Amino acid sequence: MMSVPELIRWSFSKKPKNLLAITEHFGETLQDLFKFLEILELIESSRNCNFLNLQYKLVEESSSWSNFLSFGSELFFANEFSRHNFSVELILKSKDCWNKEGRQIPDFSVLKDKHKFFIEVARISGDETTSEVAARIRPLIRHSSFCVGIKYSEDFSFPVIKSNERTDRQNLIDKFVNEFEKILKTLDSTTSLPKSEDILGCRVTFTKPLDGKRGYYRGCVTDAINLPEEKLYQHIASVIELKAKKRTTWDEPKKEIPYLIALDIQQDYIFQDRLISLLFGKRCHFIDSQPQYSEPSIVSDAKARGWQEFLEKVGFSQQIQSPVTDHGLLIRNEIICKNVTGIIARIGGELHYLPNPFAEEPINSLDIHALVPGKKA
Known part of the structure; x- marks a missing residue:
């Protein structure tokens, strides 16, 4: 295991001036120091697990403190997959198969046996x-x-x-x-x-x-404020849509590879239940014995493909008193609906995975759901 000075030297050996760019905005707070050390620990873990392109990706992603923080989020999720015996390749902007006009690259890919995923990471840090x-x-x-x-x-x-x-x-x-x-x-x-x-x-x-x-x-x-919860979740929705659009720029062979969006949520006031509501829809509790539930065809079709148990769990059922009555992003937003295999989210230090039962056929299967790390809904 490398010492901290050795690890810093190794991490920035390809472009030493990036270390200066990071420390210029580093600040004097312990919080910044702890974040820096946390990312160094992730770099060391990634190095030991032989992530492909680690040093070269560091060159691309360490030109500023904010970029370095985002790269730390990327390494966090990559290490989670590595712990589940996936090999990891950090994708470079200069890679030939991606380096074409208009094509937007994901952050990294993972491989286990014959299962390959593309992962795109977003750090949700709120207003800066x-x-x-x-x-x-x-x-x-x-x-x-x-x-x-x-x-x-x-x-x-x-x-x-x-x-x-x-x-x-x-x-x-x-x-x-x-x-x-x-x-x-x-x-x-x-x-x-x-x-x-x-x-x-x-x-x-x-x-x-x-x-x-x-x-x-x-x-x-x-100052103490009344938190605009709806606006915060609208922001998450816009981030997910932006990331989903990346897949629309890929060639057909790449579109056949499952595509996951990973959210590193740094805010204490965003919760798993609310994220489920954002993606699948808001639920309404009915006191009478027959809830007013109308199931859209996209949900019925997904149930027929094997997603019935999961969809009933998140509220798509006539047999429960609190069914979904106001549909969420995965049903209302066609870009997200078609192009995202599922959402992984770090919330309050815990990893959660929410699959998208409505994704296009090449990137939609129950086998994928079982392989992805994180607590299942």
Whole structure:
């Protein structure tokens, strides 16, 4: 087993400047350090399991801290498959069979006996406002002699999902950083500390660094808000659809290989039951003995192909008091319905797998369902 310095040297040997790109946005928080060490541990595990293209994929995916975090999510799922005796190939953008105009590559493929899957990973980290502000003000703070903490207002704390909301939030971030830089220039060694300033409703506090010299960012807190749950799940839905569209760009031989979307959900307030509702549909409880249940033909056809037990478990049944009455993504969204074999999700540290019984025939079978790691619904 490599020591940490040896592992860092090995990981970035193909492109050492990427290590500088990562550490530039690394921050001074223990959380960033722990994430870095966690990903290094995944790299070591991947190296020991002989993942194909590991070092070259590191070159592609470590040009920034955010890319490196996403790569960590990719390695997490790849290692889960490896633990189930799959061999793993990390797919490179430069690979000849994928390097054609308009063709969008998955993150990696796995193989066990004759079973091969393509996997595409998405890291669901929610709104990144506070991370972006931190990344932009840290270089300014490092050249000062102040420790800086921020209490964000609701305008900065509220998650944004839609593109126009993100544009407005980006403008707000730009204004905040500009105001912060102006205030920082007015402070010097004679400034009485601690000192607090209001920037766009946010409380920014300047204190003396622990070592009395180099400035650093100590972190932030946000206002309490009423979480917009529906918007968060809409965001997950848009991510799944975006990933599903990748398969539509592939040639026919690749379309015959099962395609899984893996969600690394970093939010504490997203739950498995709600994800099931998003994918399959919302259920309604009926007090009378005969629930108002109408089964669409796509569900009946899937039951006839062997999916009856699973579909009844997620609410497609006349015999239960809480059937699905408002259909979910896998029925309403044709792109997701046809192109995704199933969804793997890390939620609250646990791995869950939800198959898609409605996928096209080449990528739809009960055998696949049994092979994929994760708790089954």
